[in-house]
Amino acid sequence: MSFRTIEWTDEEVVMIDQRLLPVREIYVKCRTYQEVAEAIKEMIIRGAPAIGVAAAMGIALGAQGIKADRFEEFYREYEKICDLLAGTRPTAVNLFWAVDRMKRFCLEHKDVRLEKLKELIKIEALKVHDEDLEINRNIGENGNPLIPKGARILTHCNAGGLATAGYGTALGMIRAAHEAGKEIQVFADETRPFLQGARLTAWELMKDNIPVTLITDNMAGYFMKKGMIDLVIVGADRIAANGDAANKIGTYSVAILAKEHNIPFYVAAPISTLDLALKGGDEIPIEERNIREVTHIFDCQIAPDGVKVLNPAFDVTPNRYITAIITEKGVVKSPFEDGLKRLFR
Amino acid sequence: MSFRTIEWTDEEVVMIDQRLLPVREIYVKCRTYQEVAEAIKEMIIRGAPAIGVAAAMGIALGAQGIKADRFEEFYREYEKICDLLAGTRPTAVNLFWAVDRMKRFCLEHKDVRLEKLKELIKIEALKVHDEDLEINRNIGENGNPLIPKGARILTHCNAGGLATAGYGTALGMIRAAHEAGKEIQVFADETRPFLQGARLTAWELMKDNIPVTLITDNMAGYFMKKGMIDLVIVGADRIAANGDAANKIGTYSVAILAKEHNIPFYVAAPISTLDLALKGGDEIPIEERNIREVTHIFDCQIAPDGVKVLNPAFDVTPNRYITAIITEKGVVKSPFEDGLKRLFR
Numbered sequence: 001m002s003f004r005t006i007e008w009t010d011e012e013v014v015m016i017d018q019r020l021l022p023v024r025e026i027y028v029k030c031r032t033y034q035e036v037a038e039a040i041k042e043m044i045i046r047g048a049p050a051i052g053v054a055a056a057m058g059i060a061l062g063a064q065g066i067k068a069d070r071f072e073e074f075y076r077e078y079e080k081i082c083d084l085l086a087g088t089r090p091t092a093v094n095l096f097w098a099v100d101r102m103k104r105f106c107l108e109h110k111d112v113r114l115e116k117l118k119e120l121i122k123i124e125a126l127k128v129h130d131e132d133l134e135i136n137r138n139i140g141e142n143g144n145p146l147i148p149k150g151a152r153i154l155t156h157c158n159a160g161g162l163a164t165a166g167y168g169t170a171l172g173m174i175r176a177a178h179e180a181g182k183e184i185q186v187f188a189d190e191t192r193p194f195l196q197g198a199r200l201t202a203w204e205l206m207k208d209n210i211p212v213t214l215i216t217d218n219m220a221g222y223f224m225k226k227g228m229i230d231l232v233i234v235g236a237d238r239i240a241a242n243g244d245a246a247n248k249i250g251t252y253s254v255a256i257l258a259k260e261h262n263i264p265f266y267v268a269a270p271i272s273t274l275d276l277a278l279k280g281g282d283e284i285p286i287e288e289r290n291i292r293e294v295t296h297i298f299d300c301q302i303a304p305d306g307v308k309v310l311n312p313a314f315d316v317t318p319n320r321y322i323t324a325i326i327t328e329k330g331v332v333k334s335p336f337e338d339g340l341k342r343l344f345r
Numbered sequence: 346m347s348f349r350t351i352e353w354t355d356e357e358v359v360m361i362d363q364r365l366l367p368v369r370e371i372y373v374k375c376r377t378y379q380e381v382a383e384a385i386k387e388m389i390i391r392g393a394p395a396i397g398v399a400a401a402m403g404i405a406l407g408a409q410g411i412k413a414d415r416f417e418e419f420y421r422e423y424e425k426i427c428d429l430l431a432g433t434r435p436t437a438v439n440l441f442w443a444v445d446r447m448k449r450f451c452l453e454h455k456d457v458r459l460e461k462l463k464e465l466i467k468i469e470a471l472k473v474h475d476e477d478l479e480i481n482r483n484i485g486e487n488g489n490p491l492i493p494k495g496a497r498i499l500t501h502c503n504a505g506g507l508a509t510a511g512y513g514t515a516l517g518m519i520r521a522a523h524e525a526g527k528e529i530q531v532f533a534d535e536t537r538p539f540l541q542g543a544r545l546t547a548w549e550l551m552k553d554n555i556p557v558t559l560i561t562d563n564m565a566g567y568f569m570k571k572g573m574i575d576l577v578i579v580g581a582d583r584i585a586a587n588g589d590a591a592n593k594i595g596t597y598s599v600a601i602l603a604k605e606h607n608i609p610f611y612v613a614a615p616i617s618t619l620d621l622a623l624k625g626g627d628e629i630p631i632e633e634r635n636i637r638e639v640t641h642i643f644d645c646q647i648a649p650d651g652v653k654v655l656n657p658a659f660d661v662t663p664n665r666y667i668t669a670i671i672t673e674k675g676v677v678k679s680p681f682e683d684g685l686k687r688l689f690r
Contacts, residue, residue, distance in 0.1 A: 022649040156563075190639070190648070192537060192561040198640075198648040206649055213653045216537040216639060217563040218501075218595025222660040225597065250563025252570065256605050257598055294535070294561060295543075300643045303535075303543040304367040304551055308558045315567040 002207045005162050006045060006053055008126060011064065013057045015045045018162060018196075022203040033062030033081050040088040040095075043194065047163020048237040048273055049136075052094035053129045055085040059102045060125035063118050071110045074117070078106055090285045091246055091314045092237040097272040098128055132165035135270045138328035139169050140176030143233070143268055146324065146331070147177040147184060151230045154220060156189040157248035158196035159235025159268065160204045169268040170233040171201065173326060178210045186212040187229060189220055191248060193293040193311065217250050224261040232258045236269040236325075243319035243336025244281025245269075249312055255321035264323040271327050271343050281316035289313045347552045350507050351390060351398055353471060356409065358402045360390045363507060363541075367548040378407030378426050385433040385440075388539065392508020393582040393618055394481075397439035398474045400430040404447045405470035408463050416455045419462070423451055435630045436591055436659045437582040442617040443473055477510035480615045483673035484514050485521030488578070488613055491669065491676070492522040492529060496575045499565060499603075501534045502593035503545035504580025504613065514613040515578040516546065518671060523555045531557040532574060534565055536593060538638040538656065562595050569606040577603045581614040581670075588664030588681025589626025590614075594657055600666035609668040616672050616688050626661035634658045 003025070006015045013030040019042070020026050028044055030036045036058030039045050045054045062081035068074035086099045105124045109117055147153070153174060157163075160171035167175060177184050186205055191197035198214055205212040215223065223229050232254055236245040245251075245267045258265040278284060291309035295301060303309070325332045325340070332339035348370070351360045358375040364387070365371050373389055375381045381403030384390050390399045407426035413419035431444045450469045454462055492498070498519060502508075505516035512520060522529050531550055536542035543559055550557040560568065568574050577599055581590040590596075590612045603610040623629060636654035640646060648654070670677045670685070677684035 023646050189563075190537070192535070192563060195647050198652075202652045203649045206652060211653075213655055214639060214648055215655055216594070217561070218534075218537060218598055219655070219657065219660075221598035221601060222594060222657055223655075225660075249561070249567060253563055253566035253598065253602055256566060257601055260601050260605070294559060297642045297647060298645045300645045301368050302540050302642060303559055304548045307543075307547045307551060308556070310558055310560055310564070310568075312564065312567055315564075315570075 003161070003204070005050055005164065005166060006057065006129070008057055013054070013061055015039055015054065016162070017044050018046055018200060019044060021199050030061070033058045033085065036061060037084050037088050047158060048092035048094040048235065049132050049164040049169065049270055050162070051089060051092050052098035052272060053132055053165050055095050056098045056102050056125040056128040058085050059099065060122045063121045068114060071114070074114055075106060079103065089287060091287045093275045094272045101128065129165045132270070133167060135328040136164050136167035136169060136172040139268050139270065139326055140167065140172035142328065142331055143173035143266065143326040144176040144180055146266060146326070147173065147182060148230065149182045150184065151177070151182065152185045152187065152228055154187045154189065154229045154232045154254070155201060156197065156234050156251050156254050157191045158200035160201055162200045162204055163235060169235045169270065171204070173233055173268050174210065175208065186210060187223060188212050188214050189217045189250065189254070190214060191250060192217055196248065220254055221257045224257055224263060229263055231264045231266065233266045233268055236267050236273050237314055238284050239267070239269060239274050239325065239340070240278040240281045240284060241276045241337055241340060242280050243322055243325060243334070243340060244316050245322060245325070246281060246284045246314045246316045249315050252315040252317045255317040259321050265321055266324055266326060267322055268326040271329055274340055274343070276341065281318060284316055286315070287313040348506070348549070350395055350509065350511060351402065351474070353402055358399070358406055360384055360399065361507070362389050363391055363545060364389060366544050375406070378403045378430065381406060382429050382433050392503060393437035393439040393580065394477050394509040394514065394615055395507070396434065396437050397443035397617060398477055398510050400440050401443045401447055401470040401473040403430050404444065405467045408466045413459060416459070419459055420451060424448065434632060436632045438620045439615070439617045446473065474510045477615070478512060480673040481509050481512035481514060481517040484613050484615065484671055485512065485517035487673065487676055488518035488611065488671040489521040489525055491611060491671070492518065492527060493575065494527045495529065496522070496527065497530045497532065497573055499532045499534065499574045499577045499599065500546060501542065501579050501596050501599050502536045503541035505546055505549045507545045507549055508580060514580045514615065516549070518578055518613050519555065520553065531555060532568060533557050533559050534562045534595065534599070535559060536595060537562055541593065565599055566602045569602055569608060574608055576609045576611065578611045578613055581612050581618050582659055583629050584612070584614060584619050584670065584685070585623040585626045585629060586621045586682055586685060587625050588667055588670060588679070588685060589661050590667060590670070591626060591629045591659045591661045594660050597660040597662045600662040604666050610666055611669055611671060612667055613671040616674055619685055619688070621686065626663060629661055631660070632658040
């Protein structure tokens with residue numbers, strides 16, 4: 001890939017600023033864990049798996065600066081750092097998964113001397129990054145057989161290289177099909193309000209020479225009716241035990257449109273997105289974001305002063321609309337409950 | 346109403362510039378029929394009924410400047426003006442209805458001396474304007490019984506005072522319910538790409554103190570699922586004999602979402618929107634507009650340079666998704682074919 005979503009360089013975490021793409025390609029350097037937390041909140045970095053990676057790196061960055069003589073003292077500070085990172089965004093479960101992993105890792109190495117422990121924590125964060133890349137390649141490989149030759153694929157939001165350590169989940173499947181020479185075409189919903197489709201998905205697919213057509217969110221039904229969409233692939237921010245999947249606002253509507261037009265609707269996500277503690281999607285907390293995302297685009301005001309706005313950032317697609325969930329461990333179809341549980345064996 | 350969508354002042358047609366709302370409230374003066382045609386093309390004025398009014402006024406403005414001694418000579422020029430106006434936009438049928446009316450009116454008064462005829466043509470154009478206002482009040486009155494007390498109503502695009510001579514079609518129903526003290530609330534889809542919902546519907550409802558909440562197009566399904574939408578009302582740009590209705594892109598998707606959530610879906614339009622010459626909606630031509638509407642918002646670029654974009658401005662909602670069509674002559678329910686025909690008796 002011709003860009004780096006997030007990486008660790010010396011004592012910094014460097015991220016491409018996803019608020020400024022595609023017009024400006026600026027890399028932001030986070031020198032403290034607080035800056036990493038802020039970057040997640042402000043959506044300099046976004047996408048469930050990428051947020052998990054950022055949190056792990058933020059924790060590792062914070063760990064390097066802890067001044068302590070004994071493990072208990074160290075862990076007290078470490079836990080504070082972990083909790084700050086965990087508090088940045090509420091919906092994507094990969095964030096909590098990464099934080100838990102980093103906490104567990106630290107506790108499992110309580111007997112290592114602190115300077116060595118700091119080094120191991122950093123290595124563990126890099127492992128979260130590298131494993132995510134590997135996971136996405138496996139998602140691509142597992143999902144590829146579901147994509148027919150010449151398929152015209154609709155995707156919503158950005159579940160691509162920019163939403164992960166690289167390669168992507170939904171776009172991972174798309175990349176795998178492209179690499180297999182299937183001559184696919186992608187339709188990208190622009191994905192208001194943050195415009196991940198217009199700004200990020202279109203950008204990264206064009207960089208990889210994968211044919212992409214940009215449409216507004218409200219055009220998806222039109223093109224489905226015209227027979228111009230063969231399947232839908234999206235990512236997920238959290239998947240409940242029954243297969244209900246939270247993803248970027250608008251995904252639920254796309255799923256209904258797909259059902260109405262008898263078009264397969266696929267969700268691609270790593271198993272770190274599964275939250276088997278939740279029975280169904282109704283239990284997934286939905287983040288409400290600043291209304292300025294709706295009333296302004298960059299600095300352009302597009303709505304009246306003082307207008308009332310609601311800005312839920314995610315919605316939940318009930319399992320009955322989902323044809324299959326594609327993970328790095330395999331493809332799960334309805335009934336999802338047993339299939340998803342089996343992935344953890 | 347606290348704004349004027351379009352009016353004739355002395356020898357000018359004055360329109361509020363709908364491209365600049367809500368941040369700037371600028372009135373554009375058209376001194377020639379060519380300027381009126383350009384204003385329709387560029388969407389300084391938009392909305393099917395308002396386009397009809399603008400075309401009639403543009404024709405009347407053009408007629409004033411025709412230099413001719415005999416009717417045949419006059420009509421040759423008049424017809425050219427009519428045809429230029431008719432060529433501005435392809436989907437809304439009210440435009441052709443207004444042009445045909447102005448042509449017919451002229452032919453019916455061929456024996457009047459030319460200076461008097463010019464005066465009569467101007468009066469006829471003003472009649473198109475005033476009748477539209479009256480029609481909208483009747484749509485409001487006819488539709489009001491369909492709106493329960495306390496209803497939360499979703500609307501898409503702007504079928505309001507700004508889309509008509511005043512009062513509105515879909516928003517006419519909403520205004521009538523509001524005036525009846527029903528304490529309704531409106532959800533306005535922002536309506537990409539031109540943002541008629543964010544820029545126009547929110548603005549004009551706020552001016553009239555009708556409670557309105559702005560959402561992005563892709564949030565409609567989410568709020569329906571949460572039980573926060575009781576009914577949908579939209580306008581139309583052309584309705585075929587079987588009730589299939591063309592309206593702003595995204596309307597079809599909203600109709601599917603409404604059906605999936607068992608929410609009534611109403612179309613409000615004057616009978617000048619009916620095109621009984623077309624059997625079904627598939628015959629309605631769909632305008633493709635400049636891709637810059639999608640890639641830029643005002644001057645802000647939101648998509649990569651050179652990205653492929655499709656920008657259909659309308660879609661067609663098949664009659665099976667429509668609960669009722671509300672016109673100034675009455676409310677028509679399925680089966681639409683007979684009911685719509687009956688309106689013309």
